[in-house]
Amino acid sequence: MNIIISDTEKALDRKAADEIANHIRRHPATVLGLATGGTPVGMYKELIRLHKDSDLDFSRITTFNLDEYIGIDHDHPCSYHAYMDENLFDHVNISKENINIPDGATDSPEKECESFEEKIKEVGGIDVQVLGIGHNGHIGFNEPGTPFESTTSVVELTQSTKEANSRYFDSIDDVPTHAISMGIKTIMHAKKILLIAKGEDKAEIMEKALFGPITPEVPASVLQLHPNVTVFVDKEAGSKF
Ligand code: F6R
DSSP: OEEEEESSHHHHHHHHHHHHHHHHHHOTTOEEEEOOSSTTHHHHHHHHHHHHHHOOOOTTOEEEESEEESSSOTTSTTSHHHHHHHHTGGGSOOOGGGEEOOOTTOSOHHHHHHHHHHHHHHTTSOSEEEEOOOTTOOBTTBOTTOOTTOOSEEEEOOHHHHHHHGGGSSSGGGSOSEEEEOOHHHHHTSSEEEEEEOSGGGHHHHHHHHHSOOOTTSGGGGGGGOSSEEEEEETTTTTTO
């Protein structure tokens, strides 16, 4: 595991974006796995800057997002569809038909999970998967206890995840109870994984995930078994290493 500790959040955003940009420059048809949440916003800003200032070309890339809430429309401001448009897709030259985000507004979430897995297989798998980490160690919305063999499925959010994400909603009662999440096995099949964490509040779980026992109780600990993981942390999130 390659661990990169940056002095500032800005430096971390740049390094993570450069890693992705260099991959896209070498492989213009890269399949990218993407995360939402607060952590990657600055990295996406940096990718947009690289697109505008140095012609970083997204026209041939394909993307798969990790997750989406069930029961809210794509145009709901808290949906991950809306998040991705606002934070990346509306500002780069990606082809809309190459964007894949689980459809949480569907009538048949189980079928949606199957077709999402199918689509990943059809394009030959994910080349570079970006991950954030929850305070409880979740990756995607794979909460503690999720089997490492899980594929894309309907998941129930824990109270702590709902509390953490309630900052985007009017109240915690508005946070959806379920989501569609890429599975742990699906994530582990990505050829390369970039795990990003920022802030003091992520220090303890990052230490557990990278150096503690490998257990479904800390879903991110499975990454210790992946052959190609680069971890980007600021000095606060890396303070317990
Ligand atoms: C987001 C996702 C989640 C987040 C995690 C951290 O698509 O899958 O696992 O990466 O909850 O969220 P932030 O970055 O808001 O702390």
